[in-house]
Amino acid sequence: MTILTVNTKAFRPLGVGMRQMIALLGALLGVMLISPGALAGGEVRVTVQGADGAGVEHAAIVLRGPEDAWEPPSDNEATIDQIDREFVPPAISIPVNTRVLFPNQDDIRHHVYSFSSAKSFELPLYKGMPARPIRFPQPGIVTIGCNIHDWMIAHIYVVDAAIHGLTDAEGVWAAADVPAGRYRVEVWHHGLDEERQTTGEIRVEPGTEVDLEVSVEVASRPAPRRRGTVPGYR
Amino acid sequence: MFRFRRFQTRLLVLFLALFTLSQAIALGLTSWAGRAAAQDEIHTALEVAAGVFGSLLEEREARLLQAAVLLADDFAFKSAYATRDAATIESMLHNHGTRIGADAMYLLSLDSEVIASTLSGAREGMDFMHPELLQAATEDPYGEAGAIVLIGDQPYQLVVVPLLIPMHDAWVVVGFRLGAGFTSHFRELTQSEISILSADADRWRVLSTSLPEAAARALPAVLAGEAWRDGAAFNLSLAGETQVSLLQEMGVDDHRRLLVGMHRSLDVAMAPYRRLQQVLLVLLLGGLVLTALGATWVSRQVSKPVRQLRSGAERIEQGDYQARVAIRQADELGALGEAFNRMARGLEERDRVRGLLGKVVSPAIAEELLARDIELGGEEREATVLFSDIVGFTPLAETVPPARLLDLLNRYLTRISADIEAEGGVIDKYIGDAVMALFGAPLTQPDHPERAVRAAMAMVSSVQAMNRETPEHMATLRLGAGINSGTVVAGNMGSRSRLNYTVVGDAVNLASRLEGLTRHYRVDILVSDATRRQCPSIVFRELDRVQVKGRQGVVGIHEPLGTRGRLDSHLHQRLVLFGEGLAHYRQQRWDEAETTFQELAGVEPNGPASVYLARIRAFREQAPPADWDAVTRIAGK
Numbered sequence: 001m002t003i004l005t006v007n008t009k010a011f012r013p014l015g016v017g018m019r020q021m022i023a024l025l026g027a028l029l030g031v032m033l034i035s036p037g038a039l040a041g042g043e044v045r046v047t048v049q050g051a052d053g054a055g056v057e058h059a060a061i062v063l064r065g066p067e068d069a070w071e072p073p074s075d076n077e078a079t080i081d082q083i084d085r086e087f088v089p090p091a092i093s094i095p096v097n098t099r100v101l102f103p104n105q106d107d108i109r110h111h112v113y114s115f116s117s118a119k120s121f122e123l124p125l126y127k128g129m130p131a132r133p134i135r136f137p138q139p140g141i142v143t144i145g146c147n148i149h150d151w152m153i154a155h156i157y158v159v160d161a162a163i164h165g166l167t168d169a170e171g172v173w174a175a176a177d178v179p180a181g182r183y184r185v186e187v188w189h190h191g192l193d194e195e196r197q198t199t200g201e202i203r204v205e206p207g208t209e210v211d212l213e214v215s216v217e218v219a220s221r222p223a224p225r226r227r228g229t230v231p232g233y234r
Numbered sequence: 235m236f237r238f239r240r241f242q243t244r245l246l247v248l249f250l251a252l253f254t255l256s257q258a259i260a261l262g263l264t265s266w267a268g269r270a271a272a273q274d275e276i277h278t279a280l281e282v283a284a285g286v287f288g289s290l291l292e293e294r295e296a297r298l299l300q301a302a303v304l305l306a307d308d309f310a311f312k313s314a315y316a317t318r319d320a321a322t323i324e325s326m327l328h329n330h331g332t333r334i335g336a337d338a339m340y341l342l343s344l345d346s347e348v349i350a351s352t353l354s355g356a357r358e359g360m361d362f363m364h365p366e367l368l369q370a371a372t373e374d375p376y377g378e379a380g381a382i383v384l385i386g387d388q389p390y391q392l393v394v395v396p397l398l399i400p401m402h403d404a405w406v407v408v409g410f411r412l413g414a415g416f417t418s419h420f421r422e423l424t425q426s427e428i429s430i431l432s433a434d435a436d437r438w439r440v441l442s443t444s445l446p447e448a449a450a451r452a453l454p455a456v457l458a459g460e461a462w463r464d465g466a467a468f469n470l471s472l473a474g475e476t477q478v479s480l481l482q483e484m485g486v487d488d489h490r491r492l493l494v495g496m497h498r499s500l501d502v503a504m505a506p507y508r509r510l511q512q513v514l515l516v517l518l519l520g521g522l523v524l525t526a527l528g529a530t531w532v533s534r535q536v537s538k539p540v541r542q543l544r545s546g547a548e549r550i551e552q553g554d555y556q557a558r559v560a561i562r563q564a565d566e567l568g569a570l571g572e573a574f575n576r577m578a579r580g581l582e583e584r585d586r587v588r589g590l591l592g593k594v595v596s597p598a599i600a601e602e603l604l605a606r607d608i609e610l611g612g613e614e615r616e617a618t619v620l621f622s623d624i625v626g627f628t629p630l631a632e633t634v635p636p637a638r639l640l641d642l643l644n645r646y647l648t649r650i651s652a653d654i655e656a657e658g659g660v661i662d663k664y665i666g667d668a669v670m671a672l673f674g675a676p677l678t679q680p681d682h683p684e685r686a687v688r689a690a691m692a693m694v695s696s697v698q699a700m701n702r703e704t705p706e707h708m709a710t711l712r713l714g715a716g717i718n719s720g721t722v723v724a725g726n727m728g729s730r731s732r733l734n735y736t737v738v739g740d741a742v743n744l745a746s747r748l749e750g751l752t753r754h755y756r757v758d759i760l761v762s763d764a765t766r767r768q769c770p771s772i773v774f775r776e777l778d779r780v781q782v783k784g785r786q787g788v789v790g791i792h793e794p795l796g797t798r799g800r801l802d803s804h805l806h807q808r809l810v811l812f813g814e815g816l817a818h819y820r821q822q823r824w825d826e827a828e829t830t831f832q833e834l835a836g837v838e839p840n841g842p843a844s845v846y847l848a849r850i851r852a853f854r855e856q857a858p859p860a861d862w863d864a865v866t867r868i869a870g871k
Contacts, residue, residue, distance in 0.1 A: 113309075115316035115399045145400025147309050153400045190401060222377025222396040 041177040042204040044163075046212045048171040048187055055171020056218055058091035060141075060157035060188035062164045062196075065181055070162055072096040077133065079103060080144075080154050082110050087144070087154035093164045093188075094156060099133035102144075111147035118142045118158055141188060141195050150224035155190050178204045191218035241540065242533040249529035250522065257518045264514060268507030269500075273478065276498045277467045280480040283426040283496045284465065287482075290420065295380035295393055298408060301334040302395040303378070306406040312399045315341065315349075320358045323350040331408070338390060338409030341397070342368070349404060355386065364487065367394055368405060377402060382484045382492055385409065389430045389441045389492065417444040427477070427497040429453060432490045445497060448473035453495075469500065476500040539567045543574055555582035612725015612737075617674035618686040618765060619722065619742045620659065621749035622650065622693060622715040624667040630710065642704070643667055646711070649700060650693040657689035662736050668749075672737055675724040683719045683768035687761060687794050690715040694758045716748025718762040740785075747782045748791060751868065755791070755842045763790040771798050775809045776816065777842055780866045788865050793842070808838055815846060820864040822857075824850045 044063065048056040076098040081088045083105045094100065102112050102123060109125040118140025123130050125148070136142060139160040146152035157164070163183070167173045182203050188196045202210045305311060314326040323341055327350055331339040341349040346362045362368065363385070370379035377396035382389060390409040397404040412430055420428045421444040429443035429450070438454035445453065449472040462468050467480045477497040484492040539561040549557035557578055561571030624646060631639055647669065651661055654671045658679055662670040671689070674682030697713040720741030726733040741764075748760040755777050766774050774792035781788050795805050811834040818827035828850045834843040 111309075115312065115403070120316060143399075143401045145398075150307065150398065150400060220375075221402040222371075222398070223375070224398050224400065225376065 041179045041206055042208040042210060043174065043176045044178045044183075044202065044204060044210045044212070045172065045174040046167070046185065046187075046214060048167050048173075048189075048214045048216060050171075051215070051217045055167065055169065056189065056216060057167055057169050057171060058155065058189075059167045059171070059173075059216070060091075060093040060159065060164055061167065061173040062093075062159050062161045062186040062188060063175070063178065063183040063202075064161045064186060065163065065179070065183050070160070072160065073098075077101065080156070081105050082112070082146070082152070085110075085146075085149050085152060087146075087152055090153070091155040091157070091166055093159050093166050094136065095162075095164075096139055096158055096160045097135060097137055098158070099135045100156065101130070101133045103129050110149070110152070112144055113147055114142050114144045116140065116142040116144075119156075141190050143190060153224075157188050159188075161186075178210075180204050180206050185212060185214075187214055187216060189216065189218060191221065192216055193219065241537045242530065245533040245536070246526060246529045249525050249532075253521060253525040254518075257514075257521060261511065261514055261518065264507070265511060268504065268510065272500060272503035272507060273467075276478040276500065276503050277480075279424075279426060279498055280467050280478065280496050283420075283424040283428075283498075284480055284482055286424050287420065287428070287494060287496065290423070291382070291391065294391060294410070298334075298391065298393045298410060299378050299380065299395060301336075302393050302406055302408040305330050305334060305408070306395050306397050311406075312397070315397060315404065316399065320350050324352070327352050334408070335410075336408045337411040338385060338392070338407075340405070340407035340409075342394075342405040342407060344402070344404065346405070353385065362407070364392065367392055367407070370394075371396070371405065377405075382412070382487075383409075384432060384441075384487045384490060384492060387432075387439065387441065388413070389432075413442050414444075417442050420444065424496075425498075427499075429495040429497065430484075431457070431481075431493045431495055433457075433493060434490045445477075446473070449475065449477065470497070472497075478503075535563070536567065539563065539571055543571065546574060546578065550578055550581060555585050612723045612727065614721055615675055615678075615724050616682070616719070617672055617722045617724065617737060617741075618682040618717060618719040619737060619745040620654070620669075620671040620673065620686045620690060620715060620717050621746045622669045622671070622690070622713055623749055623752075624697065625712040625714050625753060626710045627667040646697065646700060649696045650713070653692040653696055654689050656692065657685040659685060659689050663734070670736075672724075675722065675737055676735065681768075683717075683765045684770075684772060686717045686719070687759070687765065687769050687772050690717055690759045691794060691796075713758055714749055714752035715759045716745045716750070716752065716761075717759065717765050718742075718745035718748060719765040719768055720744070720762075744782070744785070744789065747868070751780070751782075751791065754868075755793075755845055756840055757793045757842055759794055761792045761794060763792070766790075766792045769794070772796070773798050773801055773805075773809065775812050777812075778816075778866050779864065780868050782868045804837070808834060808841075811837070812843070815843065819846055819850065822853070822862070824854055 046061045048059045048061070050056050072095050074097060076095055077100070078092055078094045078098050079101045080092060081103050085106060085108075092100075104110050104127050107127075109127050110123075111125045112123040112130075114121055118138045119134070119136050119142045121134050123134075136156060136158040139158050142156040142158060144154050144156065157166070163175060163178060165173045165175060182201055184198055184201050186196055186198050197216070199212075199214050202212060204210055308330065311326060311330060314322055317323070327339040327341060331337075331352055336352075338351070338353050340351040340353075340356060340362065342362050343349055346365055346368050348356045348358055348360045348362055350358060356363070364381065364383045367379055367381045367383065370381065371377050371394045373379075378394065380391065380393040383392050384390070389412040391412055392407055392409045394405050394407045396402040397406050417428050417430070420426075427444045429445060430441045431453075432439045432441055436458045438457045440450050440453050443450045443453070452472045453470075456470050456472060460468065460470065462479075462481055464481060464483055467478050470477045470479045476499070478500050479495050479497045481493050481495045484494055486492070539559070542559040542561060546557045546559045555578060558575050559571045561568050563571070624643075627643070630642075634642070646667070647664060650669060654661055654669070657673070658677065659671045659673045660676065662672050664670075671686070673679060673686040673689075679685060693715060694713050697711055701711055718741050720739070722737040722739040722741050724735075724737045726735055727738065728734050744762060748762060752758060752760050757777065760777070761769075761774065773795045775795060777791045777793050779788050779790050795801060795809060801809070811830055815827050815830035815834060818824075818830055828847060831843040831846045831850070835841070835847065
């Protein structure tokens with residue numbers, strides 16, 4: 001069993017934007033090479049922890065592989081519903097060019113919008129299925145909101161790599177049958193100072209399991225007020 | 235030191251001084267308490283004002299934050315922001331700022347760079363001048379904060395809220411100037427003046443104030459020289475008025491401290507106390523007048539009776555014992571007046587007694603009586619007693635009316651009393667026409683026998699002179715006097731309630747007997763051996779040796795003839811002849827004796843010689859016994 005440790009560094013100096021100060025505090029990258037098992041590929045498991053040691057949910061893990069020429073799929077589709085005045089799910093990771101549908105399951109209208117640089121769009125007040133899906137042609141984090149419900153927020157990680165996924169409530173993302181090879185591991189999160197961070201490289205060998213722990217510092221950002229006492233509002 | 239001679243003045247000055255002192259103390263205390271109360275009032279009011287100021291700012295901030303949040307949540311605002319076009323954003327800031335009446339609007343990046351602003355001083359790309367505001371917002375869960383800052387030279391209340399699209403992407407800063415509107419509103423609320431100030435080291439600037447212009451102009455210079463503590467009231471003298479002030483720090487902005495000052499005029503707060511003082515002053519003056527009147531009245535109450543008492547005492551000093559004071563007061567002075575009157579009455583009484591005593595008894599006895607305690611009892615002393623009697627007075631009573639008789643007697647007694655007193659004798663008593671006089675008691679006189687004899691001789695002359703002066707009775711009155719010297723008991727005798735100063739003793743009795751013998755021997759004065767021995771300057775002739783009734787001893791009796799060395803030949807002849815006659819008589823040579831006495835009788839017709847001639851005639855008929863000693867036995871008085 002080999003343990004590979006990768007140290008990350010802070011991506012920007014502490015400076016004027018103290019508000020935005022986010023540093024990767026000695027992120028510890030632990031890679032565990034486990035003895036050969038399966039035939040085709042290995043297993044990768046990434047755990048993202050915040051500064052308090054708790055897992056960071058809905059961080060996108062992107063494995064940027066050796067194959068430089070990755071072609072995004074052209075027909076990929078995804079859906080974010082609006083149920084009970086919440087986006088469900090609140091985060092997805094999709095490859096570039098994916099068309100996302102925003103069906104409104106509530107009996108009131110929603111006004112879905114994004115001013116994110118990766119994709120700016122607006123679906124003015126509508127009910128049911130919107131007229132068309134929204135295509136996300138650029139990689140990046142797109143934050144969407146509802147213009148009449150300030151607390152409704154969802155994050156769409158538009159990824160330009162084949163292997164990606166979101167951490168669960170424990171901050172863990174795992175992938176099996178990862179083709180052998182060298183990968184750069186990236187952690188994307190809207191709360192990070194630099195939204196997309198390369199934390200290091202791993203080597204995946206068939207039948208092995210790579211276990212990676214990443215410490216990040218997620219900024220606590222001002223949040224919109226919620227009227228939580230009203231039924232139906234979370 | 236100056237002294238007031240008059241009691242009235244002294245009392246007046248004392249009363250006025252005490253009253254003025256007490257009133258001055260009261261006035262001073264009132265002034266002090268008034269000032270302290272005014273200060274306290276002001277301090278409380280200033281603390282309240284400071285509290286109001288704090289909550290006013292908080293309320294304002296909350297209101298501004300709500301407005302800012304509403305603005306920042308406006309979708310058009312967000313859409314305009316999403317254009318990333320600075321001109322558009324700036325235009326939108328102007329528009330939206332006008333909606334809530336903001337004086338300044340900023341849109342800032344998360345790196346606190348200016349994206350757009352409505353102020354010409356903050357251009358795109360510049361760093362925001364108040365990073366601490368953003369720092370505070372970062373630490374707030376909703377990204378909201380407020381602060382008082384200086385923009386240019388103007389105080390602003392700034393609030394910052396996050397721009398959420400829907401995640402936090404920028405800061406929206408909204409600012410409101412704390413200008414005249416704010417200060418006048420504050421003044422209306424609290425009735426306190428307010429100043430918003432900046433201090434760069436000791437350089438003060440008034441940014442905004444509700445103070446009058448003159449006071450506002452004076453404020454920076456006055457503050458520069460003032461030591462003050464945050465939140466503690468202190469006095470500032472501004473444009474001739476004392477402004478109690480309280481300063482509070484609101485923050486530091488770019489090395490300049492921002493402060494708020496609250497002021498209240500001490501003079502205004504003192505006004506009610508000043509009015510009270512004026513009233514007190516009027517009361518003081520009124521009180522002074524009343525005190526002066528009261529003091530004058532009281533001092534009159536005292537000094538008038540005192541003056542009366544003084545003049546009364548002076549009159550008494552001058553001997554006017556009838557002096558009385560009339561003090562009709564029921565106090566100590568009234569009692570004193572009564573005591574004075576009682577004293578004067580007592581003195582008058584005593585004076586009258588003394589005068590009476592002097593008349594009733596001899597002045598010397600009166601003095602003796604007054605000088606000592608009057609008590610019964612006496613002392614043995616050597617004295618000479620003189621008894622005199624006016625022979626021939628009694629038959630006069632039959633022919634002269636009683637009133638005239640008494641008048642005559644009084645004239646005689648007055649005259650002979652004067653003779654006795656002239657020699658220092660003391661009239662012991664008058665017994666009808668008889669007088670008993672003392673020499674050597676009560677006053678000690680070493681030459682009392684001679685004095686008595688001289689007095690007796692003067693008395694004889696006086697009676698003879700008076701006989702000549704009163705022709706209607708033509709020498710009918712003759713004085714007989716007996717004098718004896720010896721040990722007597724002198725003192726007060728009688729009963730406890732009524733007593734006499736007198737002398738008693740054998741010597742007194744003998745004197746009385748001698749007086750009685752003058753008629754027998756037809757002489758004016760008879761003196762005992764004891765008296766004669768003590769009269770060296772007087773010439774006597776021995777008349778006889780007698781044994782009076784009741785006495786064992788034989789006494790030689792003598793007649794004074796005059797002062798030694800001044801005897802005339804006539805008297806000398808009588809002296810010699812009598813002496814020869816007496817010698818013959820004692821030797822029983824009757825013939826020689828008779829011859830001699832007859833010769834003397836020719837010179838002194840109605841004198842002692844006739845007594846002896848009669849005796850000789852009797853002895854011729856019946857010779858005396860063999861043991862005859864030539865002593866005459868006197869049977870009766």
